[in-house]
Every structure is written in C-alpha cells, then in structure tokens.
Amino acid sequence: MILSIERVSITSREKKIVDNVSLSIRKGEWYALVGQSGSGKSLLSQSIGQLLHSNLQIEGKISFKGENLLDFSPKQMRTIRGQKISYIFQDYQGSFTPFRTISQHFEEYQKTHGIHDPKNRELNAKKELEAVGLDETLYNRYPFQLSGGQLQRVSIALALLLSPDLLIADEITTALDSVSGHRILELLAKRQKEKGCTILFITHDWRHVKRYATRLAVMKEGKIVESGNKHRILDHPRHEYTKHLIQAAPTLGRGLPSGLPEVENK
Numbered sequence: 001m002i003l004s005i006e007r008v009s010i011t012s013r014e015k016k017i018v019d020n021v022s023l024s025i026r027k028g029e030w031y032a033l034v035g036q037s038g039s040g041k042s043l044l045s046q047s048i049g050q051l052l053h054s055n056l057q058i059e060g061k062i063s064f065k066g067e068n069l070l071d072f073s074p075k076q077m078r079t080i081r082g083q084k085i086s087y088i089f090q091d092y093q094g095s096f097t098p099f100r101t102i103s104q105h106f107e108e109y110q111k112t113h114g115i116h117d118p119k120n121r122e123l124n125a126k127k128e129l130e131a132v133g134l135d136e137t138l139y140n141r142y143p144f145q146l147s148g149g150q151l152q153r154v155s156i157a158l159a160l161l162l163s164p165d166l167l168i169a170d171e172i173t174t175a176l177d178s179v180s181g182h183r184i185l186e187l188l189a190k191r192q193k194e195k196g197c198t199i200l201f202i203t204h205d206w207r208h209v210k211r212y213a214t215r216l217a218v219m220k221e222g223k224i225v226e227s228g229n230k231h232r233i234l235d236h237p238r239h240e241y242t243k244h245l246i247q248a249a250p251t252l253g254r255g256l257p258s259g260l261p262e263v264e265n266k
C-alpha cells in the first residue's frame, strides 16, 4: 500500500466532520472517493498533505510509503508536497496568481523544489506543457488568456512536473464543459500510465468512476459506508446509500452498471 489512512477523524470546534475513517490505496491504482456533498471528502484529501485549515483538529494516522505524515513538520511537508504528493483542484483558477505568466508559475514552483538551473527549468516546463497537449506559445501568457480547459491542463502539467508518487485530484472537471472534462480525464489517464503514479480521485460522477477507477470508497456524513473493487460496488452495492447513489446516477450504459457484460441464466 502506498497510502493508508487509519482511523482518521477531523473535528471543528462544533462537530466531528470526518469520523474514524480508514482506507488504503495501492501503488499505481486510480482510487475514487465518492459520496454526499459535505461528507468530508475534500477535508480527508487535504489532511493527507497537511492542508487543513488551522481551526480543524485531526487525529489518527496517515501512513505514506511507511511514514506517518501527521508526524511531519510543516517544513518537511513543504518538500513532500509537489515532489511526492501533489494536488489538482476543481478551482484551478484559484491555483494561479493572475498577474504572473504561466512561465513564472513554472519558474517559482521549480525554484521552491530546488531546481536551480534556469535552462533546466525552462526545458522541464516546456516538455511537460507539450505532454499535456499545449504549445509553447502559452508559456508567456497570463492565466486569464487561457481557456478553462487549457488552464486545467497547465495545472496537471505542474502537478506532474516533479513526478509525484501520489496525485490527489479533487473534482477537477466540475468547472469544465463535458467535452473538455472528458479530454482532461483522458489526458490524466494517459499521463498516469506514463508516469506510473497513484491517483486519489474525488468525484460525484459515476461515469468517471466506471471508466477510470480500480477501487473506490463511498462517504456519507463523515464515514465510509462502503469500499472495495469498482465492479463489486457498481454491480452489487451492499449499503443502501450506495444503491441509492448508483440508481440516481445518469445511465451508466449497457450491461451491468460497471460495464461488465451480463451473464444470461439459461
């Protein structure tokens, strides 16, 4: 397992928001986290990189490649984030500083992570932009001069630049139209294959779970109600809440919900 979340609870002054959650993610898999709005999916994913707001308390253990991330100092975490664990957010606009060009974002990101040679930095950035299907002319533009889909590609390029072991993608297609969203996920799947990283993928869209995930967990009111293999959960959900979510999803296509062909009983 590359990541094991063990009995993690997250509490605000008023209440327990994430309640005793455990889950494990295998190296190289695409693990989906689905469930109710406000059930704590984003907070759980932010807790992995120690990105929780300071008004929130966390207890439990988050074991990443055998080490408990909750024991790490803020300084240690800054080197882990980007290099070993990186994030792509739904609000990709908010990840960019409006008055800095794309090249300045790449520059700063690499300097922070100890890449000192300017020539290397430019080469790395342009290579990664090309890998996500963007051409060099975007390099000197400002974020507002790019479309939503292009900017989300830039955030994927930045997230993958340092070849992290774990990529956390939180509802990354929500702000895009369905064609651009589809392209972004195909690109992410392609880059994942090339880089061999593990993905924790937060989504409300069961079509994306069906197409990309290997395993998943379903959250409701701060708890995981069900987790396991995608085919098992989509075709034979056990928990009432999972059944309800799958039934309410837009059509998942022919055959069983997971896409496996139905076996006829003769």
Ligand SMILES: Nc1ncnc2c1ncn2[C@@H]1O[C@H](COP(=O)(O)OP(=O)(O)OP(=O)(O)O)[C@@H](O)[C@H]1O
Residues within 6 Å of the ligand: 012, 017, 035, 036, 037, 038, 039, 040, 041, 042, 043, 044, 053, 055, 056
């Ligand atoms: N800093 C905070 N202090 C107190 N409560 C918070 C804080 N941040 C988030 N919350 C609350 O915690 C709950 C879980 O939020 P979270 O963003 O993790 O949900 P989610 O499952 O990702 O929802 P969605 O699917 O709508 O994005 C919500 O009720 C939210 O309002």
